[in-house]
Amino acid sequence: MDVVFLSRLQFGIAACFHFLFVPLTLGLSILLAIMETRYAKTGDEDYRRMARFWGKLFVINFVVGVVTGLTLEFQFGTNWSRYSAYVGDIFGSLLAIEASVAFFLESTFMGVWIFGWKRISPKAHATVMWLVAAASSFSAVWIIIANAWMQHPVGYVIRNGRAELNDFLAVVTQPFAWHTLLHTLSGAYVLAAFFVMGVSAYHLLRRYEIALFTKSFRLALTFGLIFAIVAAVHGHYNGGEVAKTQPTKLAAMESHWETEKGAPIYLLAIPDEKNNRNALQILPIPGALSMLAYHSPSAEVKGLNHWPKEERPPVALTFISFRLMVGLGMLFMGLTILGWFIRHRLMEYGWFLKVMLYAIPLPYIALQAGWVVAEVGRQPWIVYGVMKTAEAASPLAVSQVAVSLVGFIAIYTLLSIVAFWLLLKAARKGPETALAITL
Amino acid sequence: MLETTWFVLWGVLWAVYFMLDGFDLGLGVLQRFLPKDETERRIIYSIMGPVWDGNEVWLITAGGVTFAAFPKTYAVMFSSLYSALLLLLFALIIRAVALELRGQVDSPGWRKLWDIGALIGSFLPALLLGVAFANIFQGIPINEQGVNQGSLLTLLNPYGLAGGVLFVLLFLLHGALWLAVRTTSDLQARAVRLAGQLWSVLLVVAVLFLALSRAFTNLWTNYINHPVLLLIPFGAVCCLLWIRISLLRRTWLAAWVSSAGVIVLCTLFGVVGLYPNLLPSSLNPDWSMTIYNSSSSQLTLKIMLGVALVFVPIVIIYQFMVYRFFSHKVTRENVAEEAY
Numbered sequence: 001m002d003v004v005f006l007s008r009l010q011f012g013i014a015a016c017f018h019f020l021f022v023p024l025t026l027g028l029s030i031l032l033a034i035m036e037t038r039y040a041k042t043g044d045e046d047y048r049r050m051a052r053f054w055g056k057l058f059v060i061n062f063v064v065g066v067v068t069g070l071t072l073e074f075q076f077g078t079n080w081s082r083y084s085a086y087v088g089d090i091f092g093s094l095l096a097i098e099a100s101v102a103f104f105l106e107s108t109f110m111g112v113w114i115f116g117w118k119r120i121s122p123k124a125h126a127t128v129m130w131l132v133a134a135a136s137s138f139s140a141v142w143i144i145i146a147n148a149w150m151q152h153p154v155g156y157v158i159r160n161g162r163a164e165l166n167d168f169l170a171v172v173t174q175p176f177a178w179h180t181l182l183h184t185l186s187g188a189y190v191l192a193a194f195f196v197m198g199v200s201a202y203h204l205l206r207r208y209e210i211a212l213f214t215k216s217f218r219l220a221l222t223f224g225l226i227f228a229i230v231a232a233v234h235g236h237y238n239g240g241e242v243a244k245t246q247p248t249k250l251a252a253m254e255s256h257w258e259t260e261k262g263a264p265i266y267l268l269a270i271p272d273e274k275n276n277r278n279a280l281q282i283l284p285i286p287g288a289l290s291m292l293a294y295h296s297p298s299a300e301v302k303g304l305n306h307w308p309k310e311e312r313p314p315v316a317l318t319f320i321s322f323r324l325m326v327g328l329g330m331l332f333m334g335l336t337i338l339g340w341f342i343r344h345r346l347m348e349y350g351w352f353l354k355v356m357l358y359a360i361p362l363p364y365i366a367l368q369a370g371w372v373v374a375e376v377g378r379q380p381w382i383v384y385g386v387m388k389t390a391e392a393a394s395p396l397a398v399s400q401v402a403v404s405l406v407g408f409i410a411i412y413t414l415l416s417i418v419a420f421w422l423l424l425k426a427a428r429k430g431p432e433t434a435l436a437i438t439l
Numbered sequence: 440m441l442e443t444t445w446f447v448l449w450g451v452l453w454a455v456y457f458m459l460d461g462f463d464l465g466l467g468v469l470q471r472f473l474p475k476d477e478t479e480r481r482i483i484y485s486i487m488g489p490v491w492d493g494n495e496v497w498l499i500t501a502g503g504v505t506f507a508a509f510p511k512t513y514a515v516m517f518s519s520l521y522s523a524l525l526l527l528l529f530a531l532i533i534r535a536v537a538l539e540l541r542g543q544v545d546s547p548g549w550r551k552l553w554d555i556g557a558l559i560g561s562f563l564p565a566l567l568l569g570v571a572f573a574n575i576f577q578g579i580p581i582n583e584q585g586v587n588q589g590s591l592l593t594l595l596n597p598y599g600l601a602g603g604v605l606f607v608l609l610f611l612l613h614g615a616l617w618l619a620v621r622t623t624s625d626l627q628a629r630a631v632r633l634a635g636q637l638w639s640v641l642l643v644v645a646v647l648f649l650a651l652s653r654a655f656t657n658l659w660t661n662y663i664n665h666p667v668l669l670l671i672p673f674g675a676v677c678c679l680l681w682i683r684i685s686l687l688r689r690t691w692l693a694a695w696v697s698s699a700g701v702i703v704l705c706t707l708f709g710v711v712g713l714y715p716n717l718l719p720s721s722l723n724p725d726w727s728m729t730i731y732n733s734s735s736s737q738l739t740l741k742i743m744l745g746v747a748l749v750f751v752p753i754v755i756i757y758q759f760m761v762y763r764f765f766s767h768k769v770t771r772e773n774v775a776e777e778a779y
Contacts, residue, residue, distance in 0.1 A: 077517025088510020
């Protein structure tokens with residue numbers, strides 16, 4: 001157990017945990033804004049009650065997302081000081097921009113939204129939620145640009161013993177960042193859609209508040225269908241960017257060992273990292289990997305054995321996470337397309353509602369798996385091709401990081417228990433009556 | 440020149456953070472001691488509720504700007520203060536969760552649990568920020584490689600502790616005065632009385648801190664070389680006195696603004712005294728982090744300056760509007776309307 005390992009573990013836990021809560025914030029804020037806008041336009045009381053009900057869940061989820069984000073920003077300095085000193089010129093500025101242009105807006109107006117129900121008009125209240133929604137997605141823009149720079153550094157020179165910015169536009173406009181962004185954001189929107197559909201399904205199955213939850217379900221269904229498709233499309237483009245810029249990650253994602261032209265995809269493969277091969281690989285789709293990565297069935301795809309062992313990411317974890325993410329992504333498309341055809345007769349399809357209820361955790365798993373592919377697949381680099389993770393940690397004592405790691409685990413475990421218990425409680429309780437709101 | 444501009448901006452961001460979060464950190468402690476019943480406690484939470492989150496973003500921005508403008512200082516400072524900072528983060532997590540989740544379950548036990556969470560989560564940051572900044576003013580035993588040779592206990596030296604006590608008192612007074620501005624009747628009267636008592640203690644501690652700064656730090660050197668800068672500590676003292684006068688005249692907002700002035704000018708006193716250091720080394724002045732050896736490239740500083748000059752004023756405008764919007768008195772009669 002060294003400082004690098006413990007710091008990685010700590011950062012990994014903090015990041016995974018953060019991303020348990022952020023996607024719901026990203027997606028549900030938009031759905032809430034739509035509900036409130038509909039209420040402001042039509043005066044349909046159901047939409048107001050919907051906004052109140054989903055808003056309560058939103059608030060619980062929001063606060064955990066915020067506080068877990070706080071620790072991430074500070075950990076770059078506390079645990080990754082060598083990284084921070086080396087690339088802060090670029091990376092630090094992106095984080096600072098995020099705080100000043102997006103996070104301020106989000107946090108300030110969140111306060112207005114929570115405390116503004118009885119103080120501002122429905123239209124103004126809807127506008128405030130649109131601001132929160134826009135700010136949180138805009139926040140994601142900067143964070144993903146910063147992350148994309150770690151994946152595929154551009155617009156910099158090595159000068160004065162560190163990476164210095166020399167082309168800001170290149171950093172913010174690089175395709176890697178924008179494909180990742182659209183992929184990540186749509187993934188988050190899908191998660192929120194499945195959350196709303198799942199909770200609605202729970203109430204529809206008990207025939208409780210049918211009108212309100214049918215409206216919620218259908219709104220989320222449309223939203224989820226659109227973004228399940230966008231996520232898949234940009235996932236494909238994102239994969240293409242990875243093929244161009246991070247060949248070791250691509251090879252690990254497919255557990256592809258030998259360099260070959262017209263590389264296939266094996267529907268079933270079991271990586272054997274010790275012996276630099278797959279223990280089992282069957283059901284090949286000829287040329288599929290070459291086709292997906294380089295748009296040509298005969299293109300050459302470099303295998304893991306092309307690189308020395310210390311240049312490769314952990315294969316099994318990257319490979320399994322990637323398969324899991326892709327499989328679940330397909331499932332989300334299938335479920336939302338199916339749902340679309342029966343959207344007017346939801347109550348007749350109890351089994352579908354039941355499936356959607358139990359599907360709530362699946363997007364969470366898919367999104368976590370996606371980040372594992374992105375971050376574990378980037379190893380051993382912290383900035384791909386520029387700086388190794390092993391060179392990036394702070395000069396700390398093992399005991400310091402060990403103690404803080406235990407603290408993180410303790411606090412985050414408690415936090416998640418409280419948050420999920422409250423979410424569950426509020427979700428099961430259902431919406432307030434119209435009378436309770438006016439009181 | 441750009442480095443100096445960023446140094447000033449850096450100091451101002453921290454000062455604004457202390458000024459804004461200061462009162463809700465103070466209120467987070469006072470909620471445990473000042474109210475006589477749940478209704479009064481709810482008044483305090485309702486006063487903090489709409490604004491605390493926006494206030495805390497100033498901390499993120501101040502941290503982010505340290506990272507962006509002075510990455511090497513950010514790296515050395517944050518890793519040197521590792522244990523203190525993580526303690527601060529844990530406290531802030533508990534605090535945020537307490538403030539937002541306290542009202543989610545209607546049970547006295549649940550509320551009490553989070554009241555204690557809010558208390559710890561507000562007291563610790565006030566103390567730790569004070570200790571951390573006093574140590575930054577004084578210097579930290581960092582070696583040539585920017586590695587801290589001390590431990591968490593090294594930070595708890597007399598001057599560091601004095602800084603901690605100073606911050607706690609400043610924030611408590613600031614919170615009590617904000618409560619006086621935002622509520623009425625009995626609770627307001629108690630807040631005002633407490634503010635008067637806190638003021639007397641603060642006066643002693645503040646004078647002591649300035650004197651200790653002479654003994655333990657080099658902060659005064661810049662002031663001796665450029666006497667015009669003495670307007671900053673002089674202004675801080677004037678603001679401190681004006682709090683008392685405002686309390687006697689019962690002009691609560693003026694008292695709060697003066698208290699904000701004390702916090703801002705105290706922070707700037709330290710920051711200006713540091714210049715051009717950002718983090719002095721107590722082992723060897725050559726190993727200090729300065730604006731010259733730790734700043735970002737000219738291009739980054741320029742781009743960030745553009746971003747800051749456009750967005751910081753916008754943030755100030757909309758946060759000011761939000762404060763105006765929530766400037767009504769919260770009382771026993773209307774507190775029920777505040778909640779979600």
